[in-house]
Amino acid sequence: MSYxxxxxxxxxxxxxxxxQTVAEEILARASGRNxxxxxxxxxxxxxxxxMHDIFAADVLSMLQRTGIRRLNNPSKATVVFDHMVPSPSxxxxxxxxxARELIxxxxxxxxxxxxxxxCHQVMVEENRVxxxxxxxxxxxxxxxxxxxxxASTGIGSTEMxxxxxxxxxWFRVPESxxxxxxxxxxxxxxxxxxxxxxxxxxxxxxAQYCSVEFGGPSVGNLDLADRMTVANMxxxxxxxxxxxxxxxxxxxxxxxxxxxxxxxxxxxxVPQIAVPHHVENxxxxxxxxxxxxxxxxxxxxxxxxxxxxxxxxxxLRGKHIAKGIRLIVTPASANVMAAAAREGIIEDLVxxxxxxGGPGCGPCFGGHMGLLAPGERCLGTHNRNFRGRMGSGDxxxxxxxxxxxAASALxxxxxxxxxxxxxxxxxxxGTTMSSSGG
Amino acid sequence: MAMNxxxxxxxxxxxxxxxxxxxxxxxxxxxxxxxxxxxxxHVLESARPEFASQVRPGEIVVGGPNFGCGSSRESxxxxxxxxxxxxxxxxxxxxxxxxxxIAIGLVAIACPTLSEVxxxxxxxxxxxxxxxxxxxxRNITLDADSIPxxxxxxxxxxxxxxxxxxxxxxxxxxx
Numbered sequence: 384m385s386y387x388x389x390x391x392x393x394x395x396x397x398x399x400x401x402x403q404t405v406a407e408e409i410l411a412r413a414s415g416r417n418x419x420x421x422x423x424x425x426x427x428x429x430x431x432x433x434m435h436d437i438f439a440a441d442v443l444s445m446l447q448r449t450g451i452r453r454l455n456n457p458s459k460a461t462v463v464f465d466h467m468v469p470s471p472s473x474x475x476x477x478x479x480x481x482a483r484e485l486i487x488x489x490x491x492x493x494x495x496x497x498x499x500x501x502c503h504q505v506m507v508e509e510n511r512v513x514x515x516x517x518x519x520x521x522x523x524x525x526x527x528x529x530x531x532x533x534a535s536t537g538i539g540s541t542e543m544x545x546x547x548x549x550x551x552x553w554f555r556v557p558e559s560x561x562x563x564x565x566x567x568x569x570x571x572x573x574x575x576x577x578x579x580x581x582x583x584x585x586x587x588x589x590a591q592y593c594s595v596e597f598g599g600p601s602v603g604n605l606d607l608a609d610r611m612t613v614a615n616m617x618x619x620x621x622x623x624x625x626x627x628x629x630x631x632x633x634x635x636x637x638x639x640x641x642x643x644x645x646x647x648x649x650x651x652x653v654p655q656i657a658v659p660h661h662v663e664n665x666x667x668x669x670x671x672x673x674x675x676x677x678x679x680x681x682x683x684x685x686x687x688x689x690x691x692x693x694x695x696x697x698x699l700r701g702k703h704i705a706k707g708i709r710l711i712v713t714p715a716s717a718n719v720m721a722a723a724a725r726e727g728i729i730e731d732l733v734x735x736x737x738x739x740g741g742p743g744c745g746p747c748f749g750g751h752m753g754l755l756a757p758g759e760r761c762l763g764t765h766n767r768n769f770r771g772r773m774g775s776g777d778x779x780x781x782x783x784x785x786x787x788x789a790a791s792a793l794x795x796x797x798x799x800x801x802x803x804x805x806x807x808x809x810x811x812x813g814t815t816m817s818s819s820g821g
Numbered sequence: 822m823a824m825n826x827x828x829x830x831x832x833x834x835x836x837x838x839x840x841x842x843x844x845x846x847x848x849x850x851x852x853x854x855x856x857x858x859x860x861x862x863h864v865l866e867s868a869r870p871e872f873a874s875q876v877r878p879g880e881i882v883v884g885g886p887n888f889g890c891g892s893s894r895e896s897x898x899x900x901x902x903x904x905x906x907x908x909x910x911x912x913x914x915x916x917x918x919x920x921x922x923i924a925i926g927l928v929a930i931a932c933p934t935l936s937e938v939x940x941x942x943x944x945x946x947x948x949x950x951x952x953x954x955x956x957x958x959r960n961i962t963l964d965a966d967s968i969p970x971x972x973x974x975x976x977x978x979x980x981x982x983x984x985x986x987x988x989x990x991x992x993x994x995x996x
Contacts (some may be wrong), residue, residue, distance in 0.1 A: 400945055424969050435914060437853060437894070450989025467854070474854040523893045533930055538893035539921035541981045548988055553971055587841070587887050592916050621887065623916055748892070749850030769843040769891060774851060776867035 402639040405626045406560035409534040413517040414554075421640070429459070429546050431512055433520035436464040437504045440478050441540040442521065443485035446548060452490050456549035461493040461511045462486055463502035468743040471496075471751040476669045489547075498744040500716025503615065503684040507607075508718055514629040517554075519546055524684050524766065526617040530610035532629035537618065538594070540548040548744040557592050557623045560585075561641040563599035564648035571801035573694070574609035575686055575764065575784035578616045578646065579655035583665035584645060591621035596628060596641070601649055615685045616766050619662040653660030654763075654800055657782035660770040668787060668799045678709045678761040679792040680773075681785055682740075683747040686764035687715030687756035689722050691785040696728040698803060699735035705795025710737040713745030713751045721818075737792075749773045755780075762797060764788050828928050828976040829949050831908045832957075833881040837941040838868055840881070840885035842911075844918065847889065847897035864900045878905030881945060885911065885936040889918020889929075898922040898929070908947050910954055910965070912936050923972045927982030930954075932965035949973075 403411065403418055411419045413427035419716035434442055439462050455458060462482070470476040486494050495505050503524055506512050514532035519525065523537035538552070546552045562581065568574075585595075595617050599609075605613065610627045617625025634658075654668040681687070681695050692714060704710050712732050714720035720742050723729050730741055746753030747765040754774030757760055761773060763782050768780035783791070793803060846867050852860045864873045882901060889897055889912035897923050901909060908928035913934060922929035930947060932954045939945060939956055946955045952967040968976070978984055 386836065424971060441895070446989075449985035450993055451985060452989070452992050472854060474856075478854060499907070518913060521893055523891065525893075535891040537917050539917065540895055541895060541924040542920060544985060545924075545981050548985055587890060588913065591887070591913060616825055621890070621915060749845065750853060751851075755849060768889065769845040769865050771845045771849050772843075776846075776849075 394662070404594060404639045404641065405532065405596050405628050406534050406557055406559055406624050407808045408641065409515060409517050411552055414520050420449045421556050423556050424553055425521060425556060426551050426553050427517055429519055429552055430516035431459050431461065431518045432543060432546055433462070433463065433502055433506055433511070433518070433522070434543060435462070435466055435522055435523065436468070436479055437466045438521040438540040439486065440482035442547065443482060443489060445541065445544040446489070447485060451548045454547045457490040459550070460491045460547060461472070461495070461506060462491055463484050463495045463499060463505045465499045465501045465505070465651070466744045466748060467750055468497035468741070474682040476512070488727060497743070498717055498741055501684045501687065501744055502718070503611070504688070504719070504742045507531065507611065507683055508716055519543065519552060521616045524615050525623045526622060527611050527615040527684060529614035529617065529625040530607055530627055532627060533819070534624045534626060536623050555592065557594045558642045559594040559596055559639070560590055561644040562575040562595060562597045563644060563646045564597065564601040564604070564649060565599055565646060566601055566648045567604055568649050568652065571786055571804050572654060573784040573786060574605055574612040575650055576655045577649065578613045579782065580661045581647070582616070582619055582657065583655070585620050586663045587619065587621050587661070589620070589643070589726055592623055593621075593642070594626060595620065595622045596626045598628065599646070602627065605647065608690050611688070612685055616662070619766060642815045654784060654787050655785065655795065658767050659768055659779040659781065660781065664767060668783070668797070669783070671797045672799055674781070674797040675760065676708055676762050676791055677759040677798055678753065678755065679788050680711045680746055680753060680761060680763035680765060681788050682711070682713035682745045683763070683765035684714065684715060684744070685766045686731050686785050687713055687719065689719050691764065692719065692723045692728050692821040693726070694785045695789040695790040699793065699802065700731045702735055702793055704736040708792055708795045710735070710792045711740065711746060714742050746773055752806055762788055762791050778813040793807045827907070828926070828943060831881065831928060831947040831949070832944065833879045834877075834905050835883045835939050835941065835943045835945045836869070836872060836876060837883050837936065837939060838865070838884045841887045841890055842884045844894050844897040845888060845890035846917055848894050853896070855893075861897070861900055861903055864904060874908065876904050877923070879907045880905070881947065882906050882909045883911065883939050883945070884909065885905055886913045888912075888914050890915040891907065891960065893917045893921070895921045895925060898927045900926055902927045910935055910945070910947055923975055923980045926976060928976060930965050930968060932963050935963055938963065
């Protein structure tokens with residue numbers, strides 16, 4: 384795997400006339416300025432705000448408590464119930480009931496009930512975000528909309544209350560890092576492997592507070608779903624935004640002031656696994672092949688889209704998962720689930736022994752559904768493997784692609800999907816395999 | 822509006838934690854809808870099981886790089902504040918955690934090498950305005966990042982909620 388730092392331009396050397404990065408352009412526009420500079424703080428108008436069921440009641444209750452009678456612009460707000468769905472406890476139900484009452488009170492029409500899907504998937508499916516916007520959400524994976532050229536980032540509930548009340552929020556203008564993609568994905572390698580590899584190369588400190596912006600000749604090899612997978616996990620690098628610029632996609636702004644660039648050759652990428660207990664602990668799959676598993680999870684806002692389920696079904700069709708292993712699958716949205724049902728994917732997965740749940744976050748965030756016991760080991764397609772993320776702090780979480788997850792469910796242990804796929808004649812190959820379209 | 826002067830200079834005992842303290846450790850997901858007092862018992866239990874029961878008001882949490890990484894859950898800094906923690910000082914912060922801490926009125930200040938120098942239980946002084954952290958018994962003083970003035974205003978007011986109350990009062994007069 385060769386990654387080359389092709390340049391490392393320090394800020395001081397960048398001329399004032401330099402082109403702005405996408406993040407700078409968007410923050411300048413939103414704060415009514417011609418240009419902004421990394422490191423300065425601006426107050427910017429926010430174009431869209433997203434909340435989910437964990438925080439909606441907290442946000443709206445704070446507005447009520449502080450005497451805010453009306454939102455700055457209710458049409459900019461979206462609420463999606465996706466985490467504790469269907470509600471697993473009376474306390475959770477009460478929390479959701481409170482949120483529903485306040486959603487009505489504040490006139491938020493864009494409210495998507497349980498079963499619609501994971502918030503980030505729903506925001507894209509329902510056109511609640513558009514290229515060039517500045518968007519905040521009460522979820523760290525709000526970076527996902529960067530797949531559409533949006534500068535989007537996670538905030539807490541108190542700041543969300545302020546943004547809803549005033550329409551504005553302060554932002555530090557981030558430094559920007561360029562990721563240049565070259566080459567083509569090889570057989571059995573997906574966008575998930577790309578972002579995991581980037582986690583290893585960039586880690587969780589270099590991109591802290593930065594805007595990570597993608598370009599290069601191969602960026603077109605990533606479809607929207609692939610870009611969502613990559614942008615979703617940008618926050619694991621500490622990034623404020625992860626942006627795939629719109630328009631001519633093959634070149635990043637040549638003269639823009641990126642503080643660093645990384646060139647990634649997709650040709651050389653092999654399946655990647657994040658091992659416990661941090662997302663930057665990434666190894667090539669061959670280093671962990673054979674590690675026994677108790678549970679496999681396919682789903683989440685990272686990898687629960689139609690293309691992901693399709694890849695899993697390609698691996699599992701006509702087979703059965705290993706004895707002693709549990710496979711949990713949660714589609715990212717109702718639309719994904721319906722399409723997967725139409726294609727026969729749901730039937731393939733169920734017959735192979737999967738528990739297929741309804742659309743939502745599933746076990747990814749450790750709230751309910753599929754929590755791990757002490758000493759148990761899970762491989763998932765989601766985005767975090769922190770200690771305690773999916774239940775017991777003494778459980779182990781590994782992260783990989785949907786192909787790796789499905790192959791591992793068949794084997795009962797971490798498996799290299801390329802070896803399993805070699806034995807199957809009928810699955811997609813080449814670039815189709817890399818695409819998780821849907 | 823009452824101004825809070827306890828956010829400019831803080832003296833207290835240090836609780837030392839390692840790198841990458843995550844929001845899942847600060848506020849484990851499985852207790853997210855448990856009653857508040859129950860949730861506080863589990864704060865940082867996977868890192869230091871004795872922390873939640875032994876931390877005393879006014880003490881200071883010291884972390885390594887990337888403190889507060891993970892989700893946007895505001896309960897992460899809020900739990901520390903509710904346990905009486907007066908400030909969090911870390912080599913570096915995950916951005917959402919740092920924003921959330923200020924938003925709820927908890928001092929969060931980066932001091933790049935502190936976690937390598939400080940020992941658990943040291944008495945440290947955090948001078949937020951000067952951007953300095955001192956380990957008193959050992960005459961060590963380190964430079965810390967300063968907090969931009971707009972955020973200092975938020976801290977002095979005790980967080981964003983009191984600011985919203987001012988806006989709410991204005992809206993009430995408009996009616």
